[in-house]
Amino acid sequence: xxxxxxxxxxxxxxxxxxxxxxxxxxxxxxxxxxxxxxxxxxxxxxxxxxxxxxxxxxxxxxxxxxxxxxxxxxxxxxxxxxxxxxxxxxxxxxxxxxxxxxxxxxxxxxxxxxxxxxxxxxxxxxxxxxxxxxxxxx
Numbered sequence: 001x002x003x004x005x006x007x008x009x010x011x012x013x014x015x016x017x018x019x020x021x022x023x024x025x026x027x028x029x030x031x032x033x034x035x036x037x038x039x040x041x042x043x044x045x046x047x048x049x050x051x052x053x054x055x056x057x058x059x060x061x062x063x064x065x066x067x068x069x070x071x072x073x074x075x076x077x078x079x080x081x082x083x084x085x086x087x088x089x090x091x092x093x094x095x096x097x098x099x100x101x102x103x104x105x106x107x108x109x110x111x112x113x114x115x116x117x118x119x120x121x122x123x124x125x126x127x128x129x130x131x132x133x134x135x136x137x138x
Contacts, residue, residue: 018052025062032060032134040070041130045098057137061099065128080108080121089118089133101131 022028028046029037037043045063050056074080089109101107101122108121122131 018050020048020050020058022046022048025064028060028062032058032062037064038070041066045096047096051137053137055137059135060132061096062130062132063098064130066123066130067128068125071123071128071130075108075121078110078121080110081112083107083109083112083120085112087112089120093118093133095133099131099133101129105129105131 020031022031023046025043025046026037028048029043031048031050042065043062044065045061047061048058049060050058086107101124104126105122105124108123109117110119111117119134119136120132121134124130
């Protein structure tokens with residue numbers, strides 16, 4: 001019994017080793033995208049959390065300004081659609097205080113009918129302000 005207890009403690013420490021958490025917008029973007037941000041976007045706020053699970057599990061909150069071309073390409077590349085259902089994607093989330101897109105924003109999702117895909121992407125076409133909430137596996 002003592003061996004099982006010691007083994008469980010060791011496994012707990014090993015599994016916590018790869019935990020990533022940052023509130024830095026540049027680091028958040030780099031962890032999420034795996035690269036430097038393009039010159040067309042100006043990062044404002046960010047929060048990134050990645051668990052040490054053997055499968056990739058992360059949660060990203062990002063606020064930035066971009067030109068319309070960059071966000072339109074992002075929409076096409078990720079096959080995003082305007083969210084018309086308005087389901088409760090925020091349920092159970094602890095949103096950062098700065099993550100507050102108003103009704104002036106257009107809200108996109110990958111699949112608004114998938115209750116497990118809560119990721120949402122917001123753009124204000126008037127001023128280029130954008131918010132991204134993306135979660136995978138969490």
